[in-house]
Amino acid sequence: MTVPLTFSDEVLQAHTEGRAIVALESTIITHGMPWPQNVETARLVEAEIRKSGAIPATIAVMAGFVHIGLSEAKLDFLGQSQGVMKLSRADLAVCLAQGKIGATTVAATMICAHLAGISVFATGGIGGVHRGAERTFDVSADLMELARTPVTVVAAGAKAILDLPKTLEVLETQGVPVIAFGQDDFPAFWSRSSGLKAPLRLDSAREIAAAHRMRGRLGLPGGQLVANPIPQDAEIGRAVIDPAIEQALAEAAARGIAAKAVTPFLLQRIFELTDGRSLTANIALVLNNARLGAAIALALATDKDT
Ligand code: PSU
Numbered sequence: 001m002t003v004p005l006t007f008s009d010e011v012l013q014a015h016t017e018g019r020a021i022v023a024l025e026s027t028i029i030t031h032g033m034p035w036p037q038n039v040e041t042a043r044l045v046e047a048e049i050r051k052s053g054a055i056p057a058t059i060a061v062m063a064g065f066v067h068i069g070l071s072e073a074k075l076d077f078l079g080q081s082q083g084v085m086k087l088s089r090a091d092l093a094v095c096l097a098q099g100k101i102g103a104t105t106v107a108a109t110m111i112c113a114h115l116a117g118i119s120v121f122a123t124g125g126i127g128g129v130h131r132g133a134e135r136t137f138d139v140s141a142d143l144m145e146l147a148r149t150p151v152t153v154v155a156a157g158a159k160a161i162l163d164l165p166k167t168l169e170v171l172e173t174q175g176v177p178v179i180a181f182g183q184d185d186f187p188a189f190w191s192r193s194s195g196l197k198a199p200l201r202l203d204s205a206r207e208i209a210a211a212h213r214m215r216g217r218l219g220l221p222g223g224q225l226v227a228n229p230i231p232q233d234a235e236i237g238r239a240v241i242d243p244a245i246e247q248a249l250a251e252a253a254a255r256g257i258a259a260k261a262v263t264p265f266l267l268q269r270i271f272e273l274t275d276g277r278s279l280t281a282n283i284a285l286v287l288n289n290a291r292l293g294a295a296i297a298l299a300l301a302t303d304k305d306t
Protein backbone atom coordinates (compact mmCIF):
# COMPACT_ATOMS: atom_id res chain seq x y z
CA MET A 1 0.00 0.00 0.00
CA THR A 2 1.35 3.37 -0.90
CA VAL A 3 0.64 6.78 0.53
CA PRO A 4 -1.41 8.75 -2.05
CA LEU A 5 0.98 11.67 -2.45
CA THR A 6 1.94 13.36 -5.69
CA PHE A 7 4.72 15.94 -5.90
CA SER A 8 5.04 18.86 -8.29
CA ASP A 9 8.22 18.75 -10.41
CA GLU A 10 9.65 21.70 -8.47
CA VAL A 11 9.14 20.10 -5.05
CA LEU A 12 10.34 16.69 -6.26
CA GLN A 13 13.55 18.25 -7.52
CA ALA A 14 14.00 20.22 -4.29
CA HIS A 15 13.63 16.98 -2.36
CA THR A 16 16.29 15.15 -4.37
CA GLU A 17 18.67 18.08 -3.97
CA GLY A 18 18.03 18.28 -0.21
CA ARG A 19 16.86 21.86 -0.51
CA ALA A 20 14.79 23.78 2.01
CA ILE A 21 11.04 23.38 1.47
CA VAL A 22 8.19 25.31 3.11
CA ALA A 23 4.68 23.84 3.15
CA LEU A 24 1.66 26.12 2.61
CA GLU A 25 -2.00 25.42 3.39
CA SER A 26 -4.91 25.76 0.97
CA THR A 27 -7.88 26.52 3.26
CA ILE A 28 -6.60 30.09 3.42
CA ILE A 29 -7.11 30.11 -0.38
CA THR A 30 -10.57 28.51 -0.55
CA HIS A 31 -12.14 29.58 2.75
CA GLY A 32 -9.94 32.42 4.04
CA MET A 33 -9.79 34.98 1.23
CA PRO A 34 -12.03 35.99 -1.67
CA TRP A 35 -11.14 35.31 -5.31
CA PRO A 36 -9.02 36.67 -7.03
CA GLN A 37 -6.95 37.99 -4.10
CA ASN A 38 -6.71 34.43 -2.76
CA VAL A 39 -4.84 33.15 -5.83
CA GLU A 40 -2.79 36.35 -6.19
CA THR A 41 -1.73 36.07 -2.56
CA ALA A 42 -0.89 32.38 -2.90
CA ARG A 43 1.38 33.25 -5.84
CA LEU A 44 3.02 36.15 -3.97
CA VAL A 45 3.67 33.89 -0.97
CA GLU A 46 5.24 31.23 -3.18
CA ALA A 47 7.41 33.88 -4.88
CA GLU A 48 8.52 35.24 -1.51
CA ILE A 49 9.68 31.78 -0.43
CA ARG A 50 11.63 31.26 -3.66
CA LYS A 51 13.21 34.71 -3.26
CA SER A 52 14.34 33.66 0.21
CA GLY A 53 16.10 30.61 -1.27
CA ALA A 54 13.57 27.90 -0.37
CA ILE A 55 10.92 26.04 -2.37
CA PRO A 56 7.18 26.43 -1.65
CA ALA A 57 4.87 23.42 -1.47
CA THR A 58 1.19 24.40 -1.45
CA ILE A 59 -0.85 21.39 -0.36
CA ALA A 60 -4.37 20.37 -1.47
CA VAL A 61 -6.37 17.22 -2.24
CA MET A 62 -7.58 16.48 -5.77
CA ALA A 63 -8.59 13.30 -7.61
CA GLY A 64 -7.58 10.93 -4.84
CA PHE A 65 -4.14 12.40 -4.23
CA VAL A 66 -2.57 14.79 -1.79
CA HIS A 67 -0.79 17.27 -4.03
CA ILE A 68 2.49 18.52 -2.59
CA GLY A 69 3.12 21.63 -4.67
CA LEU A 70 0.46 22.94 -7.07
CA SER A 71 0.98 23.97 -10.69
CA GLU A 72 -0.24 27.41 -11.76
CA ALA A 73 -3.28 25.81 -13.38
CA LYS A 74 -4.19 23.74 -10.33
CA LEU A 75 -3.83 26.75 -8.04
CA ASP A 76 -6.09 28.78 -10.33
CA PHE A 77 -8.65 25.98 -10.48
CA LEU A 78 -8.67 25.52 -6.69
CA GLY A 79 -9.00 29.25 -6.04
CA GLN A 80 -12.13 29.48 -8.20
CA SER A 81 -13.77 26.17 -7.27
CA GLN A 82 -17.02 26.20 -5.32
CA GLY A 83 -17.89 23.69 -2.63
CA VAL A 84 -14.32 22.66 -1.86
CA MET A 85 -14.18 20.55 1.32
CA LYS A 86 -12.42 22.09 4.30
CA LEU A 87 -10.16 19.32 5.52
CA SER A 88 -8.95 18.79 9.01
CA ARG A 89 -7.56 15.50 10.42
CA ALA A 90 -11.08 14.06 10.56
CA ASP A 91 -11.92 14.65 6.87
CA LEU A 92 -8.71 13.91 5.01
CA ALA A 93 -9.18 10.18 4.36
CA VAL A 94 -12.84 10.44 3.33
CA CYS A 95 -12.04 13.24 0.86
CA LEU A 96 -9.21 11.22 -0.69
CA ALA A 97 -11.22 8.00 -0.83
CA GLN A 98 -14.12 9.84 -2.49
CA GLY A 99 -11.92 11.59 -5.03
CA LYS A 100 -13.26 14.98 -3.96
CA ILE A 101 -11.53 18.36 -3.92
CA GLY A 102 -10.30 19.42 -0.52
CA ALA A 103 -8.37 22.31 0.95
CA THR A 104 -6.12 21.54 3.90
CA THR A 105 -6.40 23.46 7.18
CA VAL A 106 -3.42 23.87 9.47
CA ALA A 107 -4.06 20.42 10.99
CA ALA A 108 -4.35 18.60 7.66
CA THR A 109 -1.45 20.52 6.11
CA MET A 110 0.77 19.44 9.02
CA ILE A 111 -0.20 15.79 8.48
CA CYS A 112 0.47 15.98 4.73
CA ALA A 113 3.70 17.96 5.11
CA HIS A 114 5.01 15.36 7.54
CA LEU A 115 4.05 12.52 5.16
CA ALA A 116 5.97 14.40 2.45
CA GLY A 117 9.07 14.87 4.60
CA ILE A 118 8.59 18.63 5.07
CA SER A 119 9.28 20.09 8.53
CA VAL A 120 8.29 23.74 8.17
CA PHE A 121 4.93 25.25 7.28
CA ALA A 122 4.00 28.92 7.01
CA THR A 123 0.47 30.30 7.17
CA GLY A 124 -1.57 33.27 8.44
CA GLY A 125 -3.36 32.30 11.62
CA ILE A 126 -4.08 29.00 13.34
CA GLY A 127 -7.43 27.81 14.62
CA GLY A 128 -7.89 27.84 18.38
CA VAL A 129 -10.39 27.84 21.21
CA HIS A 130 -13.48 29.76 20.14
CA ARG A 131 -15.11 32.25 22.43
CA GLY A 132 -17.92 30.49 24.27
CA ALA A 133 -16.14 27.13 23.94
CA GLU A 134 -17.31 26.28 27.45
CA ARG A 135 -20.78 25.97 25.86
CA THR A 136 -20.01 24.90 22.28
CA PHE A 137 -16.86 22.79 22.87
CA ASP A 138 -15.52 24.42 19.66
CA VAL A 139 -11.79 23.89 19.90
CA SER A 140 -9.88 23.69 16.61
CA ALA A 141 -8.19 20.38 15.84
CA ASP A 142 -5.15 22.52 14.87
CA LEU A 143 -4.16 22.65 18.55
CA MET A 144 -4.11 18.89 19.01
CA GLU A 145 -2.29 18.47 15.70
CA LEU A 146 0.50 20.74 16.91
CA ALA A 147 0.84 18.32 19.83
CA ARG A 148 1.23 15.21 17.70
CA THR A 149 2.83 16.01 14.33
CA PRO A 150 6.46 17.18 14.14
CA VAL A 151 6.12 20.26 11.95
CA THR A 152 7.12 23.80 12.92
CA VAL A 153 4.23 26.13 12.04
CA VAL A 154 4.86 29.84 11.50
CA ALA A 155 1.72 31.95 12.05
CA ALA A 156 0.94 35.50 13.15
CA GLY A 157 -0.51 34.10 16.36
CA ALA A 158 -4.25 33.59 16.50
CA LYS A 159 -7.05 35.99 15.73
CA ALA A 160 -8.90 37.86 18.41
CA ILE A 161 -12.08 36.21 17.05
CA LEU A 162 -10.87 33.40 19.33
CA ASP A 163 -10.47 33.20 23.07
CA LEU A 164 -6.72 33.77 23.18
CA PRO A 165 -6.07 33.02 26.88
CA LYS A 166 -7.92 29.70 26.53
CA THR A 167 -6.06 28.95 23.29
CA LEU A 168 -2.73 29.41 25.07
CA GLU A 169 -3.94 27.23 27.97
CA VAL A 170 -4.87 24.36 25.66
CA LEU A 171 -1.54 24.63 23.84
CA GLU A 172 0.25 24.43 27.17
CA THR A 173 -1.82 21.44 28.29
CA GLN A 174 -1.06 19.72 24.98
CA GLY A 175 2.67 20.32 25.38
CA VAL A 176 3.04 22.60 22.38
CA PRO A 177 5.92 25.11 22.49
CA VAL A 178 4.50 28.53 21.69
CA ILE A 179 7.42 30.70 20.65
CA ALA A 180 7.01 34.42 20.04
CA PHE A 181 9.49 35.61 17.45
CA GLY A 182 11.53 38.66 18.43
CA GLN A 183 9.22 39.94 21.16
CA ASP A 184 7.79 38.85 24.52
CA ASP A 185 4.08 39.14 23.70
CA PHE A 186 1.93 36.62 21.89
CA PRO A 187 0.78 38.39 18.70
CA ALA A 188 -2.91 38.56 17.76
CA PHE A 189 -2.85 38.36 13.96
CA TRP A 190 -3.87 41.91 12.93
CA SER A 191 -2.23 43.31 16.07
CA ARG A 192 1.39 42.83 17.07
CA SER A 193 0.36 42.16 20.65
CA SER A 194 -2.52 40.30 22.25
CA GLY A 195 -1.66 41.80 25.60
CA LEU A 196 -0.66 38.28 26.69
CA LYS A 197 2.91 37.15 27.20
CA ALA A 198 3.99 34.21 25.06
CA PRO A 199 5.36 31.26 27.05
CA LEU A 200 8.60 31.23 25.03
CA ARG A 201 10.59 33.69 22.95
CA LEU A 202 13.32 33.18 20.33
CA ASP A 203 15.01 35.82 18.21
CA SER A 204 16.45 33.94 15.24
CA ALA A 205 15.52 31.31 12.67
CA ARG A 206 18.59 29.27 13.66
CA GLU A 207 17.44 28.99 17.26
CA ILE A 208 13.97 27.92 16.13
CA ALA A 209 15.53 25.28 13.87
CA ALA A 210 17.74 24.05 16.72
CA ALA A 211 14.71 23.75 19.03
CA HIS A 212 12.82 21.82 16.34
CA ARG A 213 15.72 19.39 16.01
CA MET A 214 16.04 19.03 19.78
CA ARG A 215 12.41 17.92 20.08
CA GLY A 216 13.18 15.18 17.58
CA ARG A 217 16.28 14.12 19.50
CA LEU A 218 14.21 13.86 22.68
CA GLY A 219 11.63 11.74 20.89
CA LEU A 220 8.91 14.23 21.75
CA PRO A 221 5.98 14.07 19.35
CA GLY A 222 4.47 17.25 17.99
CA GLY A 223 5.71 20.43 16.47
CA GLN A 224 6.18 24.04 17.46
CA LEU A 225 4.06 27.13 17.02
CA VAL A 226 6.14 30.13 16.02
CA ALA A 227 4.10 33.29 16.56
CA ASN A 228 5.48 35.98 14.26
CA PRO A 229 4.05 39.49 14.76
CA ILE A 230 2.55 41.32 11.77
CA PRO A 231 4.95 43.98 10.38
CA GLN A 232 4.45 47.32 12.13
CA ASP A 233 3.36 49.23 9.02
CA ALA A 234 0.64 46.68 8.25
CA GLU A 235 -0.85 46.46 11.73
CA ILE A 236 -4.56 47.36 12.17
CA GLY A 237 -5.31 49.29 15.33
CA ARG A 238 -7.56 47.80 17.98
CA ALA A 239 -10.02 50.67 17.56
CA VAL A 240 -10.66 49.55 13.96
CA ILE A 241 -10.56 45.78 14.27
CA ASP A 242 -12.26 45.17 17.63
CA PRO A 243 -15.69 46.55 16.64
CA ALA A 244 -15.58 44.53 13.40
CA ILE A 245 -14.75 41.37 15.38
CA GLU A 246 -17.55 42.01 17.87
CA GLN A 247 -20.09 42.63 15.13
CA ALA A 248 -19.03 39.54 13.15
CA LEU A 249 -19.26 37.39 16.30
CA ALA A 250 -22.72 38.77 17.13
CA GLU A 251 -23.95 38.04 13.60
CA ALA A 252 -22.55 34.52 13.70
CA ALA A 253 -24.39 33.89 16.98
CA ALA A 254 -27.64 35.43 15.67
CA ARG A 255 -27.51 33.31 12.51
CA GLY A 256 -26.59 30.11 14.33
CA ILE A 257 -23.35 29.64 12.42
CA ALA A 258 -21.58 26.63 13.95
CA ALA A 259 -18.75 24.13 13.62
CA LYS A 260 -16.61 24.29 10.45
CA ALA A 261 -18.51 27.28 9.10
CA VAL A 262 -17.59 29.60 11.99
CA THR A 263 -14.04 30.59 11.00
CA PRO A 264 -14.78 31.21 7.27
CA PHE A 265 -17.91 33.22 8.17
CA LEU A 266 -16.03 35.46 10.61
CA LEU A 267 -13.13 36.03 8.19
CA GLN A 268 -15.51 37.03 5.38
CA ARG A 269 -17.58 39.38 7.58
CA ILE A 270 -14.52 41.09 9.05
CA PHE A 271 -13.23 41.60 5.50
CA GLU A 272 -16.51 43.30 4.55
CA LEU A 273 -16.78 45.32 7.76
CA THR A 274 -13.24 46.73 7.42
CA ASP A 275 -13.69 47.56 3.69
CA GLY A 276 -10.98 45.07 2.82
CA ARG A 277 -8.38 46.40 5.25
CA SER A 278 -8.32 43.09 7.09
CA LEU A 279 -7.32 41.39 3.83
CA THR A 280 -4.47 43.82 3.09
CA ALA A 281 -3.08 43.15 6.57
CA ASN A 282 -3.63 39.42 6.15
CA ILE A 283 -1.57 39.42 2.95
CA ALA A 284 1.28 41.37 4.59
CA LEU A 285 1.49 39.01 7.55
CA VAL A 286 1.38 35.84 5.44
CA LEU A 287 4.29 37.17 3.35
CA ASN A 288 6.17 37.96 6.56
CA ASN A 289 5.53 34.41 7.81
CA ALA A 290 6.66 32.96 4.49
CA ARG A 291 10.01 34.75 4.85
CA LEU A 292 10.53 33.46 8.38
CA GLY A 293 9.40 29.96 7.40
CA ALA A 294 11.95 29.97 4.57
CA ALA A 295 14.71 31.11 6.94
CA ILE A 296 13.86 28.29 9.39
CA ALA A 297 13.75 25.70 6.59
CA LEU A 298 17.11 26.94 5.31
CA ALA A 299 18.59 26.69 8.81
CA LEU A 300 17.25 23.14 9.11
CA ALA A 301 18.66 22.20 5.71
CA THR A 302 22.13 23.66 6.32
CA ASP A 303 23.04 22.91 9.98
CA LYS A 304 21.95 19.27 9.81
CA ASP A 305 24.07 18.08 12.74
CA THR A 306 23.35 20.67 15.44
N1 PSU B 1 -7.50 31.46 11.04
C1 PSU B 1 -7.14 32.45 10.22
N2 PSU B 1 -7.14 32.26 8.88
C2 PSU B 1 -7.49 31.05 8.35
C3 PSU B 1 -7.83 29.98 9.23
C4 PSU B 1 -7.82 30.23 10.55
O1 PSU B 1 -6.84 33.53 10.69
O2 PSU B 1 -7.49 30.89 7.12
C5 PSU B 1 -8.15 28.61 8.66
C6 PSU B 1 -6.90 27.71 8.76
O3 PSU B 1 -6.92 26.80 7.68
C7 PSU B 1 -7.15 26.96 10.06
C8 PSU B 1 -8.64 26.78 10.01
O4 PSU B 1 -6.47 25.73 10.15
O5 PSU B 1 -9.15 28.00 9.46
C9 PSU B 1 -9.24 26.52 11.37
O6 PSU B 1 -10.58 26.20 11.23
P1 PSU B 1 -11.39 25.66 12.51
O7 PSU B 1 -11.48 26.83 13.43
O8 PSU B 1 -12.71 25.25 11.94
O9 PSU B 1 -10.59 24.51 13.05
Ligand code: MN
Pocket: 138, 139, 140, 141, 259, 260
Ligand atom coordinates in the same frame (compact mmCIF):
# COMPACT_ATOMS: atom_id res chain seq x y z
MN1 MN C 1 -14.19 24.32 15.11
